[in-house]
Amino acid sequence: MxxxxxxxxxxxxxxxxxxxxxxxxxxxxxxxxxxxxxxAALPPALPQTGLGTGQTLDYLLSSVLPGCLTxxxxxxxxxxxxxxxxxxxxxxxxxxxxxDENVQVTLEDTSAATAVEARAxxxxxxxxxxxxxTYAGRTVTTGATASNILxxxxxxxxxxxxxxxxxxxxxxxxxxPPSNMPSPPIVVLGIHPHWSIKKAAALVGLGxxxxxxxxxxxxxxxxxxxxxxxxxGRLVAERAVGRGVILTYGLGEVNTGxxxxxxxxxxxxxxxxxxxxxxxxxxxxxxxxxxxLRHLVKGMDMADSLTLDGHKWLNVPYDCGLxxxxxxxALPSFLGPSAANTPAYxxxxxxxxxxxxxxxxxxxxxxxxxxxxxxxxxxxxxxxADIVQRNVAFARRVAAxxxxxxxxxxxxxxxxxxxxxxxxxxxIVLFRGAPGTRFDPHGADAxxxxxxxxxxxxxxYVSGTQWGGTGAVRLAVSNWRTGEDDxxxxxxxxxxxxx
Numbered sequence: 001m002x003x004x005x006x007x008x009x010x011x012x013x014x015x016x017x018x019x020x021x022x023x024x025x026x027x028x029x030x031x032x033x034x035x036x037x038x039x040a041a042l043p044p045a046l047p048q049t050g051l052g053t054g055q056t057l058d059y060l061l062s063s064v065l066p067g068c069l070t071x072x073x074x075x076x077x078x079x080x081x082x083x084x085x086x087x088x089x090x091x092x093x094x095x096x097x098x099x100d101e102n103v104q105v106t107l108e109d110t111s112a113a114t115a116v117e118a119r120a121x122x123x124x125x126x127x128x129x130x131x132x133x134t135y136a137g138r139t140v141t142t143g144a145t146a147s148n149i150l151x152x153x154x155x156x157x158x159x160x161x162x163x164x165x166x167x168x169x170x171x172x173x174x175x176x177p178p179s180n181m182p183s184p185p186i187v188v189l190g191i192h193p194h195w196s197i198k199k200a201a202a203l204v205g206l207g208x209x210x211x212x213x214x215x216x217x218x219x220x221x222x223x224x225x226x227x228x229x230x231x232x233g234r235l236v237a238e239r240a241v242g243r244g245v246i247l248t249y250g251l252g253e254v255n256t257g258x259x260x261x262x263x264x265x266x267x268x269x270x271x272x273x274x275x276x277x278x279x280x281x282x283x284x285x286x287x288x289x290x291x292x293l294r295h296l297v298k299g300m301d302m303a304d305s306l307t308l309d310g311h312k313w314l315n316v317p318y319d320c321g322l323x324x325x326x327x328x329x330a331l332p333s334f335l336g337p338s339a340a341n342t343p344a345y346x347x348x349x350x351x352x353x354x355x356x357x358x359x360x361x362x363x364x365x366x367x368x369x370x371x372x373x374x375x376x377x378x379x380x381x382x383x384x385a386d387i388v389q390r391n392v393a394f395a396r397r398v399a400a401x402x403x404x405x406x407x408x409x410x411x412x413x414x415x416x417x418x419x420x421x422x423x424x425x426x427x428i429v430l431f432r433g434a435p436g437t438r439f440d441p442h443g444a445d446a447x448x449x450x451x452x453x454x455x456x457x458x459x460x461y462v463s464g465t466q467w468g469g470t471g472a473v474r475l476a477v478s479n480w481r482t483g484e485d486d487x488x489x490x491x492x493x494x495x496x497x498x499x
Contacts, residue, residue: 003053015061016090024481026071027458038067075481076489079463081254081283081428083315084479085371092374093317096367103367106351114353117369123376124308124322127384128288130301135324137331139359140369144282144309146361147323148200151305152188152246154330155276156204158304159186159244162274172205173334184212186244189234191216191226191260193248194280206246224253225260228269235273245275251297252284255467255474256412257395257428259284263299270304279303282321283478286313287426290385293392296425313388313427315480316371331359387480391427395477398490399423399431407437407498411472429475430467437498447471453497460493 019026030038041063051059071077073084085093106114121138125131137154141147153173160172165181177185186206188197190213198208206212216234219225231247238245247270249263260266263279270277279285279300285308287293288300300306310320325331336358357363379387400423403410410423412430424430432447433439439450451464451473465474475490 005053008054008057011057020087020090023071023074024485026074028071028074028077028461029455029458030067030070031458035067038064073479075479075483075486076459077461077479078475078477079461081312081476081478083312084481085317086315086375086379086480088378089316089371089375092371096370099367101367102364103369104357104362104364105355106353108351108353113367113369114351114356116367116373117356118353120369120373120376121322121324123373124310124314125324127376127381128285128297128300129294130288134301135306135326136328137325137359139323139331139356140310140372141321141323141360142319142362142368143311143321144194144280144307145196145199145321147307147309147321148194148196148278148280149203149361150323150331151278151280151307151325152197152200152206153204153334154305154325155244155246155278156186156206157330157334158276159246163244164242171334174338177205182241182243184243186212186246187238188213188246188248189216189231189275190248190250191218192224192250192253192255194250194254194282197248197278197280219260219262222261224256224258225262226266228262228265231266232269232273235269235275238275239273245270245273247275247277249277249279249303250284251279251281251300252287252426252428255428255465255472256430257284257424257426257476258412259287259296259425263297264302267299267302271302276304277302278305278307280307282307282309283312284426286384286388289381290388290392293388293426310372313391313478314372314375314384315387315478316375320368320372328354335359335361388427391477391479391482394482394487395427395429395475396423397487398475398477399429401491402429402431402494405434405494407434408432408494409434409441411467411470427477429477430465430472431475432470432472433498439498441470445471447473450497454493457493457496459489 072082101113103113103117117140122132125135156172160166160170166178184207188201188206198213201212202208217227217230219227235245247266249266251259267277281297281300285297285300287296305325308322310316310322311318332354356365399410402408403423408431410431412424432441433450435441439446447464448471451462454460454462462473462475465472
């Protein structure tokens with residue numbers, strides 16, 4: 001603890017500056033040997049006598065970090081829709097750690113932190129051209145999974161309160177499951193839901209098995225959208241027995257990056273039949289930042305609850321998710337303490353901005369809104385529109401290259417209703433080896449071997465997936481740094497692994 005903090009801070013700053021300057025040329029992942037060496041270097045137990053700050057810092061820089069992801073926030077990491085970190089966000093995150101504020105309670109005469117968070121959430125709505133009063137309930141979460149948990153919890157409370165089998169205003173959070181409900185009391189409907197939706201359903205007490213989750217048939221003309229007559233019939237049938245319905249709708253399907261085209265009609269059917277519409281737009285929602293792409297998210301502002309991710313296309317550090325719902329009362333109704341059991345230290349904490357304690361899962365939380373606020377302020381609407389446009393153009397260019405390549409097949413060609421000659425709708429390229437190549441798609445584990453071959457170059461990172469019953473490779477572009485030179489690297493790697 002006695003080490004010279006200023007000298008060590010300078011050392012950390014120099015390391016980060018050097019890394020930032022070389023991030024576009026660093027290997028995307030460490031070698032297997034580096035990973036094994038980092039694990040082997042871990043101390044077997046807590047030392048009796050501490051190493052001190054300086055020696056610990058040297059140990060981290062020399063022995064641990066070389067075995068961690070070298071450049072996940074670099075320009076050629078295309079796995080899992082992982083964004084980078086804008087300069088403003090990175091610097092603000094360092095400041096946030098230094099100030100170490102627990103942004104838990106609004107104390108208007110003590111700290112501006114919750115006001116910063118509230119304004120950042122408003123600025124996200126501004127970015128997407130959604131009127132601020134559309135979503136009076138909003139908070140910054142740890143990510144899309146936490147936001148989906150909040151969305152399904154809000155849905156649960158609203159559906160139980162409106163059920164013909166319960167007293168008006170019934171609260172599941174306060175009273176638990178009533179005994180006179182249909183079994184199951186709430187079903188979750190959708191098409192291609194992200195697995196985090198099922199995780200959320202399990203955590204909020206809905207269940208995530210086949211009696212609760214039902215896949216709706218796809219539109220005959222669009223495999224990424226819901227068949228509207230089938231949805232209408234199902235909503236009518238469920239309402240007749242007094243069962244609650246949550247309809248989950250993805251904007252930006254996780255494998256293909258594709259979009260359904262009938263969200264406004266789906267939203268209207270949900271409104272007519274008392275179903276709750278939860279839209280998971282973790283990355284796809286940011287198409288709304290670009291006027292030319294905004295048609296892809298038409299109807300997003302009709303959702304009862306909405307999930308977005310800051311650490312994806314907003315390029316702010318992990319962890320940062322965003323949640324929005326229509327009613328300002330929805331979250332405090334089950335997350336905040338009641339008047340009877342409000343802790344004494346919160347009794348006088350009334351404020352114009354809701355305390356995060358009453359609208360979020362956590363009771364203690366870091367100032368994760370500061371990097372978000374800084375990045376939004378630094379880039380503005382135009383800056384973020386530019387990132388999205390450049391990433392989409394890059395993905396489409398890669399897709400066009402793959403479509404013309406004799407040794408590859410492009411899997412996620414756009415539906416005809418989008419734009420002629422656009423190979424993919426947004427930022428995800430789904431592909432596989434062509435028949436007759438060393439990664440023939442009919443061969444055993446072909447997509448896994450192709451994924452491993454690409455990642456083995458350490459110049460590009462992609463992820464494997466399944467689509468339409470066949471394995472495929474998925475390349476997701478969402479980093480502000482990705483540029484022209486990276487396209488040349490991608491093409492070179494694709495040719496190399498097929499040589």
